[in-house]
């Protein structure tokens with residue numbers, strides 16, 4: 001198939017490359033000159049405007065967005081859609097909020113444009129391993145882009161699927177990332193426990209390696225943790241500060257809206273917030289209260 005890949009950052013460039021290697025014609029565009037240059041050096045066909053990307057495609061055109069979630073998606077659609085015509089298809093493969101995807105699908109449908117929300121997991125390993133693709137949208141539209149999905153997925157018939165109507169792809173990816181938070185937190189806490197038990201002289205990378213084979217808790221996150229611990233057993237140079245990109249917050253908000261208790265995911269999100277506090281007001285007030293009611297000593301800063 002012919003496709004335009006808009007956004008040639010870490011994810012978009014690798015996905016474009018996997019599609020290119022899989023025999024598709026990929027026309028790449030990124031607003032950043034550096035990203036365009038890197039993609040061109042990697043052998044991709046690159047153009048210098050959205051209009052040129054669309055113009056390079058046969059109709060019906062298929063345009064895949066890998067741009068930051070949020071306003072950038074709306075801005076890109078605003079610039080892109082005037083160049084599109086009835087029957088063309090736009091795919092949003094980023095981590096967009098599913099409610100935004102439902103809204104965008106409706107807006108594009110008014111101009112007879114197809115819109116597919118595709119939750120994409122696989123990170124920087126996706127180029128070689130393939131991506132897990134959670135696809136939302138009209139079945140007939142998804143069918144048209146199936147050759148692309150088969151190439152991006154780890155195997156033709158596995159690792160991708162239309163999971164429901166518009167929004168379902170990004171809803172599923174949101175839940176996936178909520179689970180990711182909880183799993184990561186559980187591994188991190190377990191390894192911290194073993195690290196603290198110094199008299200056992202545990203080699204954490206060795207334990208992780210043992211667990212990777214046959215254990216109930218083996219997983220890709222464990223594989224990656226093992227690699228990180230082998231490279232840097234005491235995690236030197238890594239600040240105890242964990243960012244988030246929003247999907248955990250959406251998952252927790254959704255759990256509350258649906259009356260679904262999700263304590264593990266919720267606490268793993270809160271733990272990330274806590275990791276950013278180097279001088280916690282909460283903890284200082286706790287200490288002050290203990291001092292007030294019990295005369296307990298305050299540790300001075």
Ligand SMILES: O=C(CO)[C@H](O)[C@H](O)COP(=O)(O)O
Pocket residue numbers: 095120121122123177180243244245246247248
């Ligand atoms: O989608 C992903 C993996 O599945 C991304 O890596 C995600 O952006 C990471 O999320 P966060 O920054 O909130 O940890």
